[in-house]
Amino acid sequence: MIVGVPRESQREEARVPLLPAEVNKLKALGLAVQIEADLAASLKIPDSAYLEMGATVLTDRRQILAESDLILRLNPPPPEEMAGVSPKALHISYLNPFQNQALLQVCLANKIRALSMEWIPRISRAQAMDALTSQASLAGYVAVLLAAEYLPRVFPMMSTPAGTLQPARVLVIGAGVAGLQAIATARRLGARVEGYDLRPEASEQILSLGARAIQIALSSTETNAEGYVTAVSSEQLKRQAEGLAEAVSHSDVVITSAQVFGKPAPLILTEALLDLLKPGSVVVDGAVDSGGNVEGIVADQxxxxxxxxxxxxxxxxxxxxxxxxxxxxxxxxxxxxxxxDSQAQAETKTWVLDPHNEIYTAALLTSHGEWQQAKLKNFWQGRLG
Structure with missing residues (x-):
């Protein structure tokens, strides 16, 4: 079985899907690895580091896509590249399936097995492979550092002969993985932190990190089996805005990270709330990838x-x-x-897929030209013809 790893297509993407250390581990599973030349050039990791671990380096991306049994990527590939994937292959990457109509059309038409990293179930068994969690944690950390860079004052309290500097006040809206990491990072930098989430059970997590939890009485929110909010009503958003007004008005930094599964991010910081912020304040929208929580936010600016x-x-x-x-x-x-399939792997000395694995069946979106997830099928029914 051959694992193929092409370079990321997005020029601005510095991350890579596979590092040399994992090449050696994949070999131990009975897999051969071939990568595209300069795979990790953005990280200053030479191809020789992969060669030393036993990988093969190819210059032709089309060859990798056509020959590989498993294809590992980070971001959703362009539809024209997905079209070059062999139907026998299993393609694994982020797929952003609720926004990627053209890509899914190719997967169905070409009978490609496409597994989405976003759909890895949030169960204890899958924690080590939960890419959404690993990347969101880093995003929360970076959001705080960005805010600290642009805030014209320090985060911690400082006592000096010239007087005492009061700590910056940070409000984090959305206490998922990214939000909790933002709270923890801001606390470590010495800020006075408040946190808020629609889900009442998130208050305990906010408090456990030493932050103040903002309580707003709302009707119960819709969540899926894995704890993701799946729907937010206009009435809830209105009452939420009213409840957040005081906290926003005295905050120096506001970081948002609220997401709704399968839908655009909810608009939380309206112009009315932004008007309450003091000049010099900083807002970081951590949900801009899915539309943004902040009114008037401009992606990548x-x-x-x-x-x-x-x-x-x-x-x-x-x-x-x-x-x-x-x-x-x-x-x-x-x-x-x-x-x-550990039993088959022991017999054949090569990697063999267990098609009945619960994580595989939960994250596989398309196979042999058919939808594998009812929720996604219902979403796109009629849109793809």
Whole structure:
């Protein structure tokens, strides 16, 4: 069985899907690895590092796509590249399936087995391969560092002969993985931190990190089996805005990371709430990849509105590409290790897929020209013809 790893197609992407350390581990699973030349040039890792671990280096991406049994990538590939994947192959990457109509059309038409890293179930068995969690944690960390860079004051309290500097006040909206990491990082930098999440059970996690949990009485929210919010009503958003007004007004930094599974990110910081911020404040929208939580945010730009800086940089985890690549590469290794049929592997001395593995069946989106996930099929029914 051959694992193929092409370079990422996005020029601005510094992360890579597989590092040399995992090549050796994949070989131990009975897999041969071939990579595209300059795979990790963005990390200053030469091809020779992969060769030393036993990988083959190829210059023709089309050859890798056509010959490989398993294809490992990070970002969703362009549809024209997915069209070059062999129907016998299993393609593993982020797929952003609720926004990628053209890509899914290719997967169905070409009978490609496409496994989405976003759909790895949030169960204890899958923690080591949960790429959403690993990358979101780094994104939360980076969001705080960006805010600290652009805030015209220090985060911690400082006592000096000239007087005492009060700590910066940070508000984190959305206490998922990214939000909790943002809270923890801001606390470590010495800020006074408040956190808020629609889910009442998140308050305990916020408090456990030493932050103050903002409580807003709302009707219950819809969540899926894995804890993701799946729907937010207009009435909930209105009451939420009213409840957040006081906290926003005294915050120096606001970081948002609220996501809704399978839908655009909810608009949380409206212009009315932004008007409450003091000049010099900083807002970091950690949900800009899915539309953004901040009204007027511009993707990949820092803009100033009435003296308040609004940061809308996408791919925050990509700003620490070495560690992000380390974590994603490990996620892929643990995934392939989990998906192996151990009995067949022992007999054949090569990697053999267990098609009945619960993680595989949960994350596989298309196979043999058919939808594998009812939710996705229902979403796209009629849209793809």
């Amino acid at each position: 820092l803009i100033e509105r009435k003296g308040v800086k609004l940061i809308g940089y996408r791919n925050l985890a990509g700003r620490v590409p070495h560690d992000a690549s380390r974590m994603y590469s490990a996620n892929l290794y643990f995934l392939l290790k989990e998906l192996a």
